[in-house]
Amino acid sequence: MLELHRLTKHFGGVRAVDGVDLIVNPGEVLGLIGPNGSGKSTTVNLICGLFPLTSGLIMFKGEDISALPPHERVTRGIARTFQNIRLFGQLTVWQNLWVAQNSAEQRRQNPVRRWFGGGGSAREDIGRTLEFFDLAHKRDELAGNLAFGEQRRLEFARAFAAKPVLLLLDEPAAGMNAEEIDQLDARIRTLRDTGMAILLIEHHVELVMSVADRIAVLNFGQKIAEGSPAEVQNNPLVREAYLGTATAA
Template identity: 75%
Template sequence: MLELKGLSKHFGGVRAVDGLDLDVQPGQVFGLIGPNGSGKSTVVNLVCGLFPVTAGQVLLRNEDITGLASHVRVARGVTRTFQNIRLFGQLSVWQNLWVAQNAIEHRSEGFLRRWLGGPGRAREEIDRILEFSDLSGKRDELAGNLAFGEQRRLELARAIVAKPALLLLDEPAAGMNAEEIDQLDARIRKLKQDGLTVLLIEHHMELVMAVTDRIAVLNFGQKIAEGTPDEVQANRLVQEAYLGVAEAA
């Protein structure tokens, strides 16, 4: 589904991502972890097209998308959530989803007609995503008035209503309480069950270890380990670089 070949991003003398090779198979939940500043969010920004690459390639379903604009990548099936929530605060919950859905729909009736009374199928899909996200009761609320956890759920809903092939989750559990993280766990598992491929960046290790099929670990922009959750947890380099094992341990 997603292949990164020698992917690099340099900011002056800083090598934020340095020669990264990664292969995410269709239907996987693939975790990308590492200390703060290790390059994880930069990878997401390179995959979705927010940053131009310094070197290397981004391939989606064997198609080179390295030079494509962000909106073209969305049309190709790449959507994301943000570490810092970026909703349309002055639009309703329903309108946030409608805008995201409109970005990938090509219909003949035009923007105004779709806004005033689009096809029933499109509205039904939004209603389904609202129910999946436990936001049906908030559909007419302004996004900016939602509680933090509800805004997190809306960001996820907005990403999946665009019918992605690849979903990039950038620290989706940040700021959530234990109950909300459990609900996020269940939603990610359901997305995987439905066949969606997910690249997950997350600091909440219990969530990462519970939902991922494979994990890659970054440190100073380079991959230092990759494997199953059990293999990664047992890796000495990972323990020292990320999990904080003392030298005397």
């Protein structure tokens, strides 16, 4: 579904992402891990189009989307969450989802009803989404007043509101407690089983190892390993990237 070909991004002299090849398939969770500063978040930002590529190609559903602006990529089915939560704090929970209804199908609605109507069918959709993310009881609360874990869930829900086929989760478990991580794990599995492709960036090793079907490892902007969780865990290059070499110690 998503194919990255020699994806490269230089910031001045820094090679943040340096020739990364990656494929995410439908119904698959691809874990993307690596030490701090290895280029994981930059990769996600490039896939969403927040800054232009230095070189390389992003193919999505067989089309080159490298030059599309961010909002059009959402329309084609790519949605994301942020590492540091970025909600619309002065909007209510359900308004946060309302403004994010930007899938191609949702855009085809009668524009007068879509922009100026009171909600209608959109409300039912939002109701179901809030139910799934266990936020229905917070529907009319301002997003900025939610507890931290709820804000994480709301951001996930907002990404889901655009009916994506590819979901980019940038450290969704950061700051969560064990129970919340279990729920997150379950939600990711449910979504994967509906055929959604999920790219999961995560520092929480247990979560990645449990939920990811495949794992790719970045270090200094380059992919150093890829394979099943077990393969990656035993890869000497990965151990070196995380722990340093035996001689260096």
